[in-house]
Amino acid sequence: MDAHTQIPPGTDIERRFEALSKRFPIVDTHNDFPYALRMQLHYELSSTPQFDFDSLLTSHTDLVRMREGRIGVQFFSCWIECKTDDILSQDFNQPSSIVRDTLEQIDVVRRLVDEHSGALRFVHTADEALACFQDQGSTQIAITLGVEGLHQVDLSLGVVRQYHALGVRYITLTHNCDNPFATAASSVTGGLSDRGLTVYGRECVREMNRLGMMVDLSHVSHKTMLDVLATTQAPVLFSHSSTYALTAHERNVRDDVLLLVKKNGGVVCINFFPEFLQQRGRARVTIDDAVAHIRHVVELIGWDHVGFGSDFDGIPQGPVGLEDVSKYPDLVKRVWAATGASEEQVAKMMGMNVLRVWKQCELVAARMRQTHGPVDSNWDQRRWVFHEYCKELPELFPGAFGLKQNEYTDTQTLVNGTAHDGSEDDAAHAKN
Structure with a gap:
């Protein structure tokens, strides 16, 4: 089946998808649209008449195509670059405006939701997200937040707590740079040793568990993945990662980690960045490569551990057939056709796995807060x-x-x- 080939209307899969998508939401765990508002508009939404989120934009994301893509829950990523241009730098004490810049990202998402309150609803819990989708007559899309790197907390667990209070529901432990908490995959490819999770990083994971903040392992090194899976008391999230077995890139998830994710109960949300999907011998990356990565996860560890994490508007372009947020139905139907999955299995992939992990993190937090107060330690090399x-x-x-x-x-x-x-x-x- 060519990447441009659609599942014909009227086929069994087409009919079944139409019925299933009315009962279960599609969840995308990683969309970088807020960064476009930062870089291109400086967050000046109301004073830029050319910007109309309720019409077709030339980016990957807008309300028209989110509806067409049947998105029920969208995690918008709040991403700010690492502190320096040298991604291998180990000077973590360097002052920066990174917390301010992250707060502006959080603010612009909240403003976008407020300005489109008929179409978007900000949610704080997994139950709220599902209820938003299931409300009779509601056409609102549930919106929540992730922060893409612990460099964005600038050494402080207090900032982690405040991000959670503001509605952030996962933090990626690293982006493309190390921090006092963990080693990044890009540091390993850059020649640094893989030190994994630090002592302070273990304390941060424990605090994220206590808060109910999902621990996101996209971007981190192999050893960091292993260390976190040996430390966390809650299921983990890979918000936008693909599989190493099909695309041997340090950013992707090796099979030994996938097996531990199954034991942990976590979920790997497949990334649409062509570089992390491309398979050996294939000249171009298409929707079928994304299908192959999904199938690899399913065949190795089962339907309970796979989802979608597009990286739209954080990548130059998507694969052929996955060009923007409107294409999720095509992906769901192609996976369904390729696997012969049950409706329950497809619903899990569409988003119920992510909602389960989110809910389980909340339950772990409720239990931990009965016996554990906030972790008040600091990085031992912080300058005061x-x-x-x-x-x-x-x-x-x-x-x-x-x-x-x-x-x-x-x-x-x-x-x-x-x-x-x-x-x-x-x-x-x-x-x-």
Whole structure:
């Protein structure tokens, strides 16, 4: 079957899909549309009349094609680049505006939902997401959020907690750079050693479990995957990954990890980035390559562990036959035709697996919060820099100022702001 060939209308699969898609949502765990709003519009939506989300855009995503694609639940990715252009840098203390920039991504999604409240609904739980789809007469698409890299929390578990409070429901442990929590796949391809999950990373996974934040293992190194699967108390998510057995790229998931995902109860959402789908000997990447990666997961570990994570608007172009968000029905029907799956199995792939993992993470969190408070530790190499005048402030208790290792600078004073040696005041006094 050529990638351009459609399942003929009126066929059994076409009829069955039409009925099934009214009962179960298609869930996409990774769409980078918010980054397009950052880069191209600087988030100025209302003052840009050319931007109309309710009409056809030239990007991969708009409301017209989301409806055509039968999307029931969309995770929008909040992605900001690594701190430096050197993705192999290990200077994690470097100051940046990355938390501000991530908050702007969260804000623009919330604004987009508010401005299209008849078509979109922001949800906080798996039950809310499913209810949004199942509400009688509702045509709203459930919207939630992911953050694509722990570099975006800038060393702080407090930021992880605040992202969760703002509606973020998964965080990818790395993007294309290491951080104090974990090793990235790109660092391994760049020649660095695979150190996996750090001690601080284990504490972060534990805190994400306590919050009900899904732990996303797309982008991380092989050892990081293994370490997380040995650490987490909740099912994991691969929000946009494909299989290493078919495409030998460090970003993709090896079979030994897939077998552990089955034991863990997690889900691998197949990425549509052609580079991570291309199979040896094939000149071009098509929808059939995505079908092959889905089939590999299913044949190795079963229908309970596969889903969709497109990466639309975070990739230059999709495979032939998967050009934009309207194409999900074509993918579902092609997988169905190729596998002879049951309706229950297809519904799991469409999105029920993701909703199950999300719900199970919430249940783990509810249990953990009965016995565990917030993890209040910090990265042991974090620099804490204060002004000398801060030592003049009241001490919490005797010896508190010496309890932690701080760095102090004398560049400012508490009263006048700028520190100096008094010579300028002397010169001004002499002149007068």
